[in-house]
Amino acid sequence: MAENQDRPDGVANTDRRALMLGIAGASTVLTIKPALAQSTGSVLNCQIPVPDPGRTGMYIAADGMTVAANTPGSFPPAMRPFTGEQVKRALRGNTLPGTTYQQSQAYLNYIRRLQAGQSGFTCFASLQMPGR
Amino acid sequence: MTLACGPVTFRIGSDWAAPIKALDALYSDYPKPQSTIPHFTVRLEATRWWRRWIAPSIAISGDFRLPEVAPLALGMGLLAAEMAMNLQVALGDRRFLLIHAASVEKDGKALILTGESGSGKSTLAAMLALKGWRFIGDEFALIEPATGLIYPFPRPTSLKNDAIAAILALAPADRFGPLLRDTPKGDLRHLVPPSDAIARMHEPARPTLLLYPRFGAKAAVRDVGKAENFVRLTQASTNYVALGETGFQALTRFVSDVPAIAVDYPDSATAIRTVNRLWKALG
Amino acid sequence: MMLRYAAPPPGACLRDEAEGLTLLYHRASGQTHILIEPAPHILDALADAPMTEGELLATLAAAFEVNQAEAVGERLAELVAAGLVSTS
Numbered sequence: 163m164a165e166n167q168d169r170p171d172g173v174a175n176t177d178r179r180a181l182m183l184g185i186a187g188a189s190t191v192l193t194i195k196p197a198l199a200q201s202t203g204s205v206l207n208c209q210i211p212v213p214d215p216g217r218t219g220m221y222i223a224a225d226g227m228t229v230a231a232n233t234p235g236s237f238p239p240a241m242r243p244f245t246g247e248q249v250k251r252a253l254r255g256n257t258l259p260g261t262t263y264q265q266s267q268a269y270l271n272y273i274r275r276l277q278a279g280q281s282g283f284t285c286f287a288s289l290q291m292p293g294r
Numbered sequence: 295m296t297l298a299c300g301p302v303t304f305r306i307g308s309d310w311a312a313p314i315k316a317l318d319a320l321y322s323d324y325p326k327p328q329s330t331i332p333h334f335t336v337r338l339e340a341t342r343w344w345r346r347w348i349a350p351s352i353a354i355s356g357d358f359r360l361p362e363v364a365p366l367a368l369g370m371g372l373l374a375a376e377m378a379m380n381l382q383v384a385l386g387d388r389r390f391l392l393i394h395a396a397s398v399e400k401d402g403k404a405l406i407l408t409g410e411s412g413s414g415k416s417t418l419a420a421m422l423a424l425k426g427w428r429f430i431g432d433e434f435a436l437i438e439p440a441t442g443l444i445y446p447f448p449r450p451t452s453l454k455n456d457a458i459a460a461i462l463a464l465a466p467a468d469r470f471g472p473l474l475r476d477t478p479k480g481d482l483r484h485l486v487p488p489s490d491a492i493a494r495m496h497e498p499a500r501p502t503l504l505l506y507p508r509f510g511a512k513a514a515v516r517d518v519g520k521a522e523n524f525v526r527l528t529q530a531s532t533n534y535v536a537l538g539e540t541g542f543q544a545l546t547r548f549v550s551d552v553p554a555i556a557v558d559y560p561d562s563a564t565a566i567r568t569v570n571r572l573w574k575a576l577g
Numbered sequence: 578m579m580l581r582y583a584a585p586p587p588g589a590c591l592r593d594e595a596e597g598l599t600l601l602y603h604r605a606s607g608q609t610h611i612l613i614e615p616a617p618h619i620l621d622a623l624a625d626a627p628m629t630e631g632e633l634l635a636t637l638a639a640a641f642e643v644n645q646a647e648a649v650g651e652r653l654a655e656l657v658a659a660g661l662v663s664t665s
Contacts, residue, residue, distance in 0.1 A: 179642065180644055183645045184645030190614070191612055191655045191658075
């Protein structure tokens with residue numbers, strides 16, 4: 163600690179401790195990086211089938227409920243599951259890939275109605291977490 | 295089928311009957327799930343439709359998947375199911391802070407063993423569970439954020455290669471699953487937890503000591519400081535980041551409350567002695 | 578035009594101390610950082626109002642005996658890179 167010789171009032175600085183701003187070859191901030199399995203890429207790796215396998219063959223009504231195949235005004239099942247990333251973007255205003263606007267809205271309504279135990283529920287829930 | 299372990303219920307679907315039969319046998323000592331609404335869904339699927347019958351190959355699926363996981367032959371259906379369950383919990387659970395660790399309990403206090411594959415934590419926990427400790431879990435430690443308590447998740451332990459023989463010497467043969475040869479991790483056999491551990495799988499415990507075991511090194515013991523412990527656990531947790539603020543508070547509380555010690559050991563007898571000594575020293 | 582540096586206001590971060598290091602959770606970004614001196618003191622100083630480098634040094638000097646003041650730019654750059662300090 164350097165002696166303080168040049169303070170005009172001559173008051174001893176024994177009650178202020180030193181703060182070193184220089185640091186040799188290191189950084190003062192370490193940011194925690196997520197370990198592999200928990201990286202935000204895991205959202206990309208989660209999928210939501212529309213509808214879930216328990217309802218194979220059922221169609222999706224505009225409000226997201228599953229209905230009998232070919233019910234007027236309803237949409238056929240999605241060809242393949244959507245990824246978490248696709249659904250996240252769709253919730254922000256894009257359409258789900260390979261769908262018309264209305265079809266996308268119907269699918270999103272279905273996804274919003276997912277309950278615990280249905281395929282895709284934990285994926286959808288993970289999209290709601292803060293920091294995503 | 296559905297199966298329940300601790301606070302988690304799984305629904306397992308499969309394109310083949312054999313893995314379901316094997317799971318039924320492995321979990322025969324576990325009580326049936328109280329709720330039919332599963333937390334996680336796991337599917338064992340043929341990689342192509344014709345793979346159901348020709349050179350059957352299992353792709354694990356569910357809400358979460360890792361595309362780079364190679365499919366497994368049908369003979370390893372049990373391994374596929376266990377891996378799939380681990381994956382869904384690791385990536386999907388939000389109720390608990392998950393740490394990749396094995397754990398055992400004595401007198402309401404939990405000893406948690408964390409480290410990389412090959413550190414010996416699974417084998418050590420399995421041995422302690424056969425020497426008077428209650429088995430809490432092998433793959434994940436479930437820490438409840440609000441209370442800091444650890445909730446049991448006593449799935450069967452995956453024993454690999456040399457560890458299989460070591461534990462066969464200690465546990466009755468009927469506690470073991472089938473021998474799976476030439477898996478991606480070598481020879482593998484599942485050890486079913488003692489009946490008492492299964493019966494008490496809803497009883498939480500207070501984490502009291504965290505160990506970083508390292509097998510195959512000269513015996514040494516070293517305190518791990520709070521900051522180092524915190525950073526290492528963020529890497530050992532599968533959901534620290536996803537839990538956000540809750541994760542930070544749960545983990546800072548954990549590293550403040552639970553002492554951490556790194557233990558290097560040349561053999562399991564030394565490890566067990568060291569564990570008992572360190573545990574006694576806590577008072 | 579002097580660059581002004583700003584830090585998150587009190588309450589925007591959660592903190593814990595460990596062996597002289599600061600564990601910090603930044604709510605807005607969901608990120609966790611480990612800070613060593615002088616970073617936590619710089620954040621504290623900047624929390625009330627944006628400041629230039631010179632104003633920051635003066636604020637720190639009122640509370641501490643500041644050494645190697647010329648390194649303040651590097652320290653600020655690290656905090657900016659981590660998303661904890663913003664510039665305007």
